[in-house]
Amino acid sequence: MIDTSSIGASDISKKAMPIEFLDFNVYGLSRKDLEARLSENSISAVHAKSVFRSLYKDLAPASDASHHFPRQVEAYLNTLDLSIPLSIVSEQRSSYDRSIKFAVKLHDDQKVEMVLMPESKRITLCISSQVGCAQGCTFCHTGRMGLLRNLKPSEIIGQVYLANLWIKSNPDWLAQCKLAPNLRITNIVFMGMGEPLDNVESVSKALDILTDPFGLYLAKRKISVSTAGHIDGLDALLENHPDVMLAISVHSATDSERSKIMPINRRFPLDTLIQKLRNLPLQQKNGLLLQYTLIQGVNDSDDHALKLVNLVKGMNVKINIIPLNPVGPSRLKGPTTERLGSFRKVIHDSGIRALVRYSKAQDIAGACGQLVNP
Ligand code: SF4
Numbered sequence: 001m002i003d004t005s006s007i008g009a010s011d012i013s014k015k016a017m018p019i020e021f022l023d024f025n026v027y028g029l030s031r032k033d034l035e036a037r038l039s040e041n042s043i044s045a046v047h048a049k050s051v052f053r054s055l056y057k058d059l060a061p062a063s064d065a066s067h068h069f070p071r072q073v074e075a076y077l078n079t080l081d082l083s084i085p086l087s088i089v090s091e092q093r094s095s096y097d098r099s100i101k102f103a104v105k106l107h108d109d110q111k112v113e114m115v116l117m118p119e120s121k122r123i124t125l126c127i128s129s130q131v132g133c134a135q136g137c138t139f140c141h142t143g144r145m146g147l148l149r150n151l152k153p154s155e156i157i158g159q160v161y162l163a164n165l166w167i168k169s170n171p172d173w174l175a176q177c178k179l180a181p182n183l184r185i186t187n188i189v190f191m192g193m194g195e196p197l198d199n200v201e202s203v204s205k206a207l208d209i210l211t212d213p214f215g216l217y218l219a220k221r222k223i224s225v226s227t228a229g230h231i232d233g234l235d236a237l238l239e240n241h242p243d244v245m246l247a248i249s250v251h252s253a254t255d256s257e258r259s260k261i262m263p264i265n266r267r268f269p270l271d272t273l274i275q276k277l278r279n280l281p282l283q284q285k286n287g288l289l290l291q292y293t294l295i296q297g298v299n300d301s302d303d304h305a306l307k308l309v310n311l312v313k314g315m316n317v318k319i320n321i322i323p324l325n326p327v328g329p330s331r332l333k334g335p336t337t338e339r340l341g342s343f344r345k346v347i348h349d350s351g352i353r354a355l356v357r358y359s360k361a362q363d364i365a366g367a368c369g370q371l372v373n374p
Helices: 008-016 031-040 047-057 062-068 069-079 141-145 153-169 171-176 198-212 229-240 257-260 270-278 280-288 302-311 337-349
Strands: 088-095 100-106 110-121 122-126 131-133 146-150 186-189 223-227 245-249 288-294 315-321 355-358
Touching: 031 198, 047 062, 047 069, 062 069, 069 245, 088 141, 088 153, 100 153, 110 153, 122 153, 131 141, 131 198, 146 223, 153 171, 153 198, 153 270, 186 198, 198 223, 198 229, 198 355, 223 229, 229 270, 257 270, 302 337, 315 337, 337 355
Parallel strands: 122 186, 186 223, 223 245, 245 288, 288 315, 315 355
Antiparallel strands: 088 100, 100 110, 110 122, 131 146
């Protein structure tokens, strides 16, 4: 990291930023941030566009790219940390579906995981927003670690940058997946380690960068933020990104059971959460994805399914039913095939769209709830 005492004129704009955004790495700046900082240093803000293009479209390392800009721009960029703030330390390939789970090391030697998932004509990257997680959902391996720290915007964007660089350097993998040789990440899901809305400032800044037309330029409908139902975080996220896609984890339709599975329910109970979802802006309400992890003998009966149907009655939602992915030495198990089919049928017969989602990368512990600090 750079010595912040030597920053000089650009320091003014950094002091004005909220503490969460004290991210001196170039990959943590939105184009608006960069424009403001260039202007404060009497440099034309228009250069921010070419800096973004160079970083995110050409995938040029910032330290190399800075030499190609006018001297004043280069001098300003050199006051920032231009390093890629994380590195891939290991990869595990799934033999089932060609997904790849990467362990990624941060500057303080903490590690997070991200998972690359090829599909027909698209590549989805599941990224982490925290090292560990404070929410402690009983079925989740990440939750057992507790929260070690939040990721900075540059560490969230860095995952996408690294994954795109990896794809570019591995044309064989694209060919094996029958994907176009120039395809890069098309979809992002914030479903890796952490509760994204517990780190909403960084996630929101990362969304600015991911969707920037001069940067990665991903459509908001191709980015999903998954939450255990953090209502305060949801309000903050929607203030800046009212059109991002949401995936809400429900896992039970009664407060008593949900609180046992997801302690966050004690802070944000079901009726408050559902009321909030019913009052979302139209585009959110109509694309709402609810996630329900099915755990044998805990929340998988037909009665549970009926309660779920009643809970969301009148809402335009899609329900993803996710059979539990067993993790470590846990007494929790996934549902039987028969139970899974019956649970889905109850929901489907009520007229609600219900899909059974078998998580990708299960054989490499890269599926929902399986990611840990490796
Ligand atoms: S399921 Fe999500 S919110 Fe719950 S402990 Fe795991 S990472 Fe945290």
